[in-house]
Amino acid sequence: xxxxxxxxxxxxxxxxxxxxxxxxxxxxxxxxxxxxxxxxxxxxxxxxxxxxxxxxxxxxxxxxxxxxxxxxxxxxxxxxxxxxxxxxxxxxxxxxxxxxxxxxxxxxxxxxxxxxxxxxxxxxxxxxxxxxxxxxxxxxxxxxxxxxxxxxxxxxxxxxxxxxxxxxxxxxxxxxxxxxxxxxxxxxxxxxxxxxxxxxxxxxxxxxxxxxxxxxxxxxxxxxxxxxxxxxxxxxxxxxxxxxxxxxxxxxxxxxxxxxxxxxxxxxxxxxxxxx
DNA sequence: CATCAGGCGAGAC
DNA sequence: GTCTCGCCTGAT
Numbered sequence: 001x002x003x004x005x006x007x008x009x010x011x012x013x014x015x016x017x018x019x020x021x022x023x024x025x026x027x028x029x030x031x032x033x034x035x036x037x038x039x040x041x042x043x044x045x046x047x048x049x050x051x052x053x054x055x056x057x058x059x060x061x062x063x064x065x066x067x068x069x070x071x072x073x074x075x076x077x078x079x080x081x082x083x084x085x086x087x088x089x090x091x092x093x094x095x096x097x098x099x100x101x102x103x104x105x106x107x108x109x110x111x112x113x114x115x116x117x118x119x120x121x122x123x124x125x126x127x128x129x130x131x132x133x134x135x136x137x138x139x140x141x142x143x144x145x146x147x148x149x150x151x152x153x154x155x156x157x158x159x160x161x162x163x164x165x166x167x168x169x170x171x172x173x174x175x176x177x178x179x180x181x182x183x184x185x186x187x188x189x190x191x192x193x194x195x196x197x198x199x200x201x202x203x204x205x206x207x208x209x210x211x212x213x214x215x216x217x218x219x220x221x222x223x224x225x226x227x228x229x230x231x232x233x234x235x236x237x238x239x240x241x242x243x244x245x246x247x248x249x250x251x252x253x254x255x256x257x258x259x260x261x262x263x264x265x266x267x268x269x270x271x272x273x274x275x276x
Numbered sequence: 277c278a279t280c281a282g283g284c285g286a287g288a289c
Numbered sequence: 290g291t292c293t294c295g296c297c298t299g300a301t
Contacts, residue, residue: 018282117283123299124282170297175284212284233282265282 002054002061008075010098011047017099017266018121019222021112021128038068039105040149042141070100078256088243092267099262106190108150109223114175114210130167135159156180175210182208198226221258230257235268
């Protein structure tokens with residue numbers, strides 16, 4: 001067990017922000033806790049206010065989870081830089097202040113966000129769960145919880161398009177099939193991508209079938225931690241049009257646009273729930 | 277029954 | 290280069 005005290009960290013908000021589709025994949029939500037799978041490992045996290053408990057060794061925390069949850073970044077400082085006159089963004093940041101930009105697996109994010117297009121979060125989770133159960137390696141955690149790792153490019157490349165349809169992927173089946181083969185045969189080098197600039201990484205990712213500008217931005221943000229990426233989905237486009245008719249100041253926030261995008265997205269998606 | 281979900285590819289121009 | 294259109298599927 002590793003105990004950490006941290007403000008601006010909310011397991012619930014991290015799960016709901018949609019950036020980590022595999023959170024709660026195993027009915028892992030126990031009282032104040034969540035089970036998640038990342039990098040082939042299963043982790044349970046519990047939270048009580050600012051006290052967070054990671055059910056892992058100190059070494060695992062230091063080498064994997066500290067980075068995964070972006071524990072070194074000062075989110076309060078980012079929120080503190082928001083224009084005091086921008087009441088909407090301040091409200092959004094306050095509402096979603098526990099969200100963190102995770103450092104998730106690159107391959108997993110590529111497939112996850114190809115699936116995400118023209119799709120809702122519940123169905124996205126279902127698709128990914130089916131993919132993992134069908135093509136991922138089955139493992140057992142130390143506490144006997146069984147889980148499936150995310151399938152490798154090779155495993156997915158061996159699935160036929162018909163097999164992928166059976167995972168409820170719909171027309172995205174062909175995209176997944178072609179992308180898995182492109183990665184397997186190194187038409188794009190995933191090893192090198194983390195060293196690329198944001199624009200270079202985007203240009204590479206756009207070579208993949210099923211990856212457009214929006215999906216490339218999501219991959220850059222959630223896997224490569226490119227904080228200047230600002231994915232423009234339907235919610236964000238609506239918010240920008242309604243709340244920022246004279247334009248949003250992307251320049252002012254160029255090094256933290258990604259987390260602000262998450263605040264705006266999460267606020268637009270969930271603020272109605274707050275009043276229930 | 278229509279519309280829409282964290283868009284994208286293909287084809288027309 | 291920009292625009293339009295069709296697309297799996299399930300929830301509302």
